[in-house]
Amino acid sequence: MNYLYFPGCTLYTKAKNFDQTARNCSLLLGFELIELPNWTCCGATFPLATDNLMALLPPARILARAKEQGEILTTLCAICFNVIKRTNHLLQRDGEKREKINEFMEMNYLGDLKVLHYLEILKQEIGFSTIKDKVKKPLNELQAAPYYGCMLLRPFEEMGFDDKERPTLFEEFLESLGAKPVDFPYKIECCGSFQSVGSPEVATECAYRILTSAMKQGAEVVVSTCPLCTFNLDQKQSDILKAHLDFKTIPVLYFTQLLGVAMGLDPRTLGFEQNAVDPIPLLKRKGLV
Amino acid sequence: MKIELSRDKVHNEFAKKVEWISGQNLFACYQCGNCTAGCPVAFAMDLGPHEVIRYTLLGLEEEVLSVNTFWLCASCLQCSSRCPKGIDIARVMDALRMVILRKKERRDYLQISEFPEGFLERVPQIAFISGFRKFLS
Numbered sequence: 449m450n451y452l453y454f455p456g457c458t459l460y461t462k463a464k465n466f467d468q469t470a471r472n473c474s475l476l477l478g479f480e481l482i483e484l485p486n487w488t489c490c491g492a493t494f495p496l497a498t499d500n501l502m503a504l505l506p507p508a509r510i511l512a513r514a515k516e517q518g519e520i521l522t523t524l525c526a527i528c529f530n531v532i533k534r535t536n537h538l539l540q541r542d543g544e545k546r547e548k549i550n551e552f553m554e555m556n557y558l559g560d561l562k563v564l565h566y567l568e569i570l571k572q573e574i575g576f577s578t579i580k581d582k583v584k585k586p587l588n589e590l591q592a593a594p595y596y597g598c599m600l601l602r603p604f605e606e607m608g609f610d611d612k613e614r615p616t617l618f619e620e621f622l623e624s625l626g627a628k629p630v631d632f633p634y635k636i637e638c639c640g641s642f643q644s645v646g647s648p649e650v651a652t653e654c655a656y657r658i659l660t661s662a663m664k665q666g667a668e669v670v671v672s673t674c675p676l677c678t679f680n681l682d683q684k685q686s687d688i689l690k691a692h693l694d695f696k697t698i699p700v701l702y703f704t705q706l707l708g709v710a711m712g713l714d715p716r717t718l719g720f721e722q723n724a725v726d727p728i729p730l731l732k733r734k735g736l737v
Numbered sequence: 738m739k740i741e742l743s744r745d746k747v748h749n750e751f752a753k754k755v756e757w758i759s760g761q762n763l764f765a766c767y768q769c770g771n772c773t774a775g776c777p778v779a780f781a782m783d784l785g786p787h788e789v790i791r792y793t794l795l796g797l798e799e800e801v802l803s804v805n806t807f808w809l810c811a812s813c814l815q816c817s818s819r820c821p822k823g824i825d826i827a828r829v830m831d832a833l834r835m836v837i838l839r840k841k842e843r844r845d846y847l848q849i850s851e852f853p854e855g856f857l858e859r860v861p862q863i864a865f866i867s868g869f870r871k872f873l874s
Binding site: 458461489498525598640641642645653 | 758759760777778780781808809811812813814815817818825827828830831832835846847859860861862863864865866867868869870871872
């Protein structure tokens with residue numbers, strides 16, 4: 449089976465390694481990501497002001513166009529997933545807003561598309577046991593900290609991804625790859641998100657707390673599902689080093705990069721050169737590359 | 738600070754505006770402080786989210802609009818998820834931003850020209866788009 453795929457603004461540039469590894473892994477798992485034609489940016493924020501219909505238009509258009517092509521839309525980026533899924537939820541339930549938006553778009557979308565994150569495709573459509581069978585290079589009990597962040601989980605009533613306080617889906621995924629998931633108290637805590645633009649020092653502090661919390665629990669690597677979390681947790685480690693003299697760096701990988709390692713993909717195709725903290729020494733030490 | 742309470746003050750126009758934009762009932766708040774306790778950026782805020790709600794209900798418009806609280810909110814929804822009274826506090830924070838950004842004088846929070854050199858090249862698109870949408874009118 450193939451799935452319609454919405455890449456979003458960052459997946460072609462700063463998070464190319466996320467996009468490429470997901471596409472390559474899906475082929476090995478027996479499905480293909482079919483890129484949505486003529487996609488536009490989702491807006492990268494779900495509008496929280498109740499009267500802001502304008503900001504709902506980009507995700508609504510994406511949904512309406514996707515519905516013309518298939519029944520399931522998948523994303524990799526957790527923010528795209530949140531914006532598109534919440535908009536879908538709103539279009540399903542709020543008839544008045546749906547009518548207004550459809551009239552403006554000159555389309556007729558009813559909110560009947562299924563929006564799934566790539567991790568959900570892996571769990572619900574492929575199955576973690578199938579993935580386990582297809583793993584060529586088990587991750588050798590690599591201590592991996594699953595960082596959920598906020599956008600996959602909240603608001604629970606609309607996202608329905610997993611338990612809002614103690615999710616386990618990501619842990620199950622890492623276990624199927626032969627890694628040892630590390631439970632840490634900051635796994636659902638925000639990385640500072642777009643504050644890295646408005647108040648970078650605040651986002652740096654958030655990242656410091658998350659990373660040290662993971663390391664205290666024994667993590668060797670932090671695993672992420674979002675290009676913005678990855679920017680804050682990985683690229684900003686150079687800023688953390690300036691602010692906290694006790695800080696030690698730790699590699700941050702996209703979950704699809706780890707999946708690629710476990711599926712036996714050539715490490716040169718996993719885009720490690722885009723990761724700010726080089727994960728190769730760790731992977732070498734573990735006998736994985 | 739001495740504040741005189743009156744019915745008019747509690748049902749003030751500013752609070753009504755915030756309630757209207759956010760779609761939330763501020764009077765549901767009983768000041769438990771759960772929002773502030775779980776907020777990942779509360780350490781840098783002038784007032785905690787629960788205090789901002791209280792100030793708003795007291796009609797302290799000028800004081801509320803001058804704090805950094807709602808500018809620092811990252812809309813991570815931890816507060817909304819944990820509020821025992823079901824207030825979507827992140828929506829209240831966004832409404833406060835809107836009260837300022839929708840004013841005619843366009844008081845943007847970010848000045849793009851003031852970004853340090855090399856910053857634009859470093860930060861991913863996703864951060865700019867969401868940041869600009871939150872901070873610019």
